[in-house]
Amino acid sequence: MTTETLHAKLKENFGFEKFRPNQEEIINCILYGKDTLAIMPTGGGKSICFQLPALVLPGTTIVISPLIALMKDQVDSLKSNGINACFINSSQSSDEQQLHIQNLKDNKVKLVYVAPESLSFLENAFSQIVVSLIAIDEAHCISAWGHDFRPAYTNLGYLKNRFPSTPILALTATADKATRTDICDQLNLNNPKIFIASFDRKNLSLEVRPALDRVKQIVDFIRNKPNESGIVYCLSRKTTEELAEKLQKIGIKAKAYHAGLDNKIRSKTQDEFVNDECQVVCATIAFGMGIDKSNVRWVIHYNLPKNIEGYYQEIGRAGRDGLPSETVLFESYGDVIQLQKFASEGLNAEVQLSKLERMKQYADALSCRRKILLSYFGELVSENCGNCDICKNPPAFFDGTIIAQKALSAIIRLQESEALPVIVDFLRGSKNASIYDKGYQNLKTYGVGGDISWYDWNQYLIQLINLGYCEIAFHQQNKIRLTPFAKKVLFDGEKVQLTTVPKLKTETAEIKSA
Numbered sequence: 001m002t003t004e005t006l007h008a009k010l011k012e013n014f015g016f017e018k019f020r021p022n023q024e025e026i027i028n029c030i031l032y033g034k035d036t037l038a039i040m041p042t043g044g045g046k047s048i049c050f051q052l053p054a055l056v057l058p059g060t061t062i063v064i065s066p067l068i069a070l071m072k073d074q075v076d077s078l079k080s081n082g083i084n085a086c087f088i089n090s091s092q093s094s095d096e097q098q099l100h101i102q103n104l105k106d107n108k109v110k111l112v113y114v115a116p117e118s119l120s121f122l123e124n125a126f127s128q129i130v131v132s133l134i135a136i137d138e139a140h141c142i143s144a145w146g147h148d149f150r151p152a153y154t155n156l157g158y159l160k161n162r163f164p165s166t167p168i169l170a171l172t173a174t175a176d177k178a179t180r181t182d183i184c185d186q187l188n189l190n191n192p193k194i195f196i197a198s199f200d201r202k203n204l205s206l207e208v209r210p211a212l213d214r215v216k217q218i219v220d221f222i223r224n225k226p227n228e229s230g231i232v233y234c235l236s237r238k239t240t241e242e243l244a245e246k247l248q249k250i251g252i253k254a255k256a257y258h259a260g261l262d263n264k265i266r267s268k269t270q271d272e273f274v275n276d277e278c279q280v281v282c283a284t285i286a287f288g289m290g291i292d293k294s295n296v297r298w299v300i301h302y303n304l305p306k307n308i309e310g311y312y313q314e315i316g317r318a319g320r321d322g323l324p325s326e327t328v329l330f331e332s333y334g335d336v337i338q339l340q341k342f343a344s345e346g347l348n349a350e351v352q353l354s355k356l357e358r359m360k361q362y363a364d365a366l367s368c369r370r371k372i373l374l375s376y377f378g379e380l381v382s383e384n385c386g387n388c389d390i391c392k393n394p395p396a397f398f399d400g401t402i403i404a405q406k407a408l409s410a411i412i413r414l415q416e417s418e419a420l421p422v423i424v425d426f427l428r429g430s431k432n433a434s435i436y437d438k439g440y441q442n443l444k445t446y447g448v449g450g451d452i453s454w455y456d457w458n459q460y461l462i463q464l465i466n467l468g469y470c471e472i473a474f475h476q477q478n479k480i481r482l483t484p485f486a487k488k489v490l491f492d493g494e495k496v497q498l499t500t501v502p503k504l505k506t507e508t509a510e511i512k513s514a
């Protein structure tokens, strides 16, 4: 099909003037009948890659998609463009399902969205129609190497045998090599053509902040943007609810969203968010896949994400319209500990732990964050981005040897048996129970760091951990203990370079408690 015809179709059916990178190439590949793997960042425009061919090809396109919310959104938006599409899944009554199946058999449907577990149920209908394309959205769900493995996806390998002459298009925003190969293998793709779009989303600013006082920081952040909507991603359902409640109490239109909530409530929240009636959604990662809201202006991570793929996908929900959008990630050691525990108990523990380690390295980075992200996705960039916190505010180093010596000595005096907050209290000469109950006020080095704030001490200790002089004993109440390298600082005159701690913004808003 000529470039002109494709552009005309794009304009006529979707109202877009031009293709985004790789869309046209992918579409041509499918029209040529080839199996294809399309890797594009969230918001890159994957849907057009199968929706447009579906209109051009005779017969019906089957779209396999993991989430019911995602199907409904896409079908609604196709219908509003005058395209005959439907979804069939377990959320519908059997009458409704039968109606769609009849339409399907009558060749009235160009795109049918189904969940992988519904495929066998539709086998009879499929045997009576021409299936001209199979699109598998969120294809990384098939791979246990990926970050969102779904067992129902593992059966999809049969599709190639069942429809040997139908091209398959697998789509995902997950680019790591192992997952990529695994997707092609498991789907039995026939010599697939692989497209990898650039993952650079220049309009997203990147920032990482220490998680101290995060609720207050979030409140300040939102209050500075009264008309801009955004998502706060939290690790636990409980946090989403607590945070939403706190925000509501100070008059911010916020809602919680997680997989444990009733379907009705969830789709209501989703609709309100899309229609700008709800400003902030405090959500677990269950929220976002397939939500087509182009003007999400910011994404905050209340907790450290499990891996860079997930993080990138989640921040990618901001700024799909291409306008400047902000992202903030809060990093806390508590989160790291909890995530390490999850990862070590889950599937593929080794892989997941090393992915978490990369995530942590990103958060601790002292050089351009975008470079780190893009290199993770296999893209080499020579220029610093100018739109991340490190580029905007390069860290300044200073001789922190004395600070390091004080901290490491304190850890020894406390017999490597205390967690970070007590060490800071001890250094600062606090008079609270965690010190007095154990008589720590009588030990040497008590109070030697009274000139440095609580916050700064926390940051310096974290830096010392990152530099490898001390470590957290994760399986022993997070006690801080020294590593063999500490000796060099304490006894061999090794100098320690620390970075200055950025000042916390603490102008506005206290949260009134209930």
Ligand code: ADP
Pocket (backbone or CB within 6 Å): 016, 017, 018, 019, 020, 023, 040, 041, 042, 043, 044, 045, 046, 047, 048, 292, 294, 320
């Ligand atoms: P993905 O599935 O890759 O996350 P979508 O297919 O949902 O991305 O597309 C993201 C947004 O970009 C949608 O709002 C979509 O309408 C828009 N979009 C897709 N292709 C184009 C294009 N060629 N021109 C302009 N906007 C586009």
Ligand code: ZN
Pocket (backbone or CB within 6 Å): 367, 368, 369, 370, 371, 384, 385, 386, 387, 388, 389, 390, 391
């Ligand atoms: Zn940068």
